Amino acid sequence: MKPRTGAAVTLAGCGKTFADGTRALAPLDLSVAAGETLVLLGPSGCGKTTLLRIIAGLESPDAGGRVLFDGADVTALPIEKRNVGMVFQSYALFPNMNVRENVAYGLRVRGVGKAERSRLADEVLEMMRIDALAERRITQLSGGQRQRVALARALAVRPKAILLDEPMAALDAALREHLRGEIDALLRRLSITAVYVTHDQAEALALGDRIVVMREGEIAQVGTPREVYERPADAFVASFVGTTNRLEGTVRGGRFACAAGTMALDAPDMPKAALLFRPEAARLVLDPPAGLVLKVEQVQFQGARQKVTLCTPDSVRVVVETPPDLEIAPGMLMGLALDPNRFSLV
């Protein structure tokens, strides 16, 4: 299929309060560039699905909110007039139609002739490498196959944007990882605008051009996967995306001090400070000089690296991933050295 570019999607002041008074979404602004893959990431109930449904046209934003596709206001348009492709968690494939009929359905309601829509549907099926399944009934498909059919059906109408609502939540971990790569490659090849909702941080980091981390109906952070992972805006983002260590203490005279010791730090004085860093952003040193000293509690050898759990004198646990060449045993005292610029202070 020819590569194509989707529309730029802009949300302006879109909030959502349901009829029963529940506020699902605080008014927010967000834009998705044409061809970009934007991931909405957050725990359940954070409003990410509501946001997706507002873009789709399945929910309308509260008064004042506007949805724009390529600058044109589509707020008043219902979903059937917006030309978006949707992929649902349950796949929502039509059980009374076979695979080809499912994929061709969008073309059929657009009045495309039978021969032409079969040809177009087969083209999409071939692109998704499921052309062999065209005649199958939906009940004869595995979860991964259904997922591909759902994606093919959404793409067949050449939508302005494709919206995916936890599309892999029902699949097992191995298949999820495999399909993640496939979907990522596909979205890039088609350079179609995509909004992808998930609560799985690994999926978000792997798929997104940008990630929007959401919490309780608000945006906690917007950034590239690297930004969100390495420079989380706050403790919530840090804890939700990847493993984060947290040491609490003070900063005075250019040194951070906590129960494990002190280390030099270029920061203004703070009576209460928390040092946040990733397991791979620290190194362990034997025969620790003065500095941060922790006791090894557990060592998990993982082949290419080892995962070491350490404990401060006030029983705070810290996880560090180090190369496997360092021989470490529980009970040892180790020095903790942080890579410059790979931690944040809040």
Next chain:
Amino acid sequence: MRSADRLAVLFLAPLFAFAAAFFVLPLAELVLVAGSGPNGAFEYLAILANPRHVQTLVATLALSAGVSVATLALGTVVALFLARTRFAGRALLVSALTLPLAFPGVVVGFMIILLAGRQGLLGAFTQSLGMDRLVFAYSMAGLFAGYLYFSLPRVLVTLMAAAEKLDPALEEAARSLGASRLAVLRDVTLPGLSPALIASGAIAFATAMGAFGTAFTLATRIDVLAMTIYTEFTLNANFATASALSLALGLITWGVLALTRNMAGTGVAAAG
């Protein structure tokens, strides 16, 4: 015979007795009686040769089919509305709609007379508008209204349960692909409901084919099969004809049910 087999036969004995008492013996008797008249075994052909009987049979079939279709159409609209809308008093309305389940056909007949009889509400209303009194209780139209009232709650309960089980994402998916409301109904909602539509439609059809109480209450100008059988049996003591008609009624209804069950079977498989 091993003792386990003997035990199994012992346990199955009540089933055989039940089947014999309520199924095989009466049917055999009906077959025998039907063949014992002056026409002998040709009684079956005789009822087909009698234009009044054929006319009655066709009228009963048409009435039952009409009632089934009307009940399904009304029931689908109401069931979809009730399954998807939450409002104050919904539970009360649902239970009120299933109230007719408690009424026998005779009571339904009374109600039709109260509504559209000679002294009925509709008549009084149309007269007050300066028109003729509207009276249809004692005709096929009255029977149609009565059967509709009788079947609707049965169909409604089944359809509501099915409508609540439909995945709302299916309709949303169809809409996202550009389908209009009508297309969504035709391509997604009705196919999703089809097993329930076929099953409850078959019940409505069978009920209307065999119903007697309502027809008997409305009486006079109505020729439906159940009434004809009653007349032949009780008033004319024409046992052979009554038996032959009974078997015809049973076979036709059974045939329609078997056919729809077959369709429902494939329907269920397709919707699985």
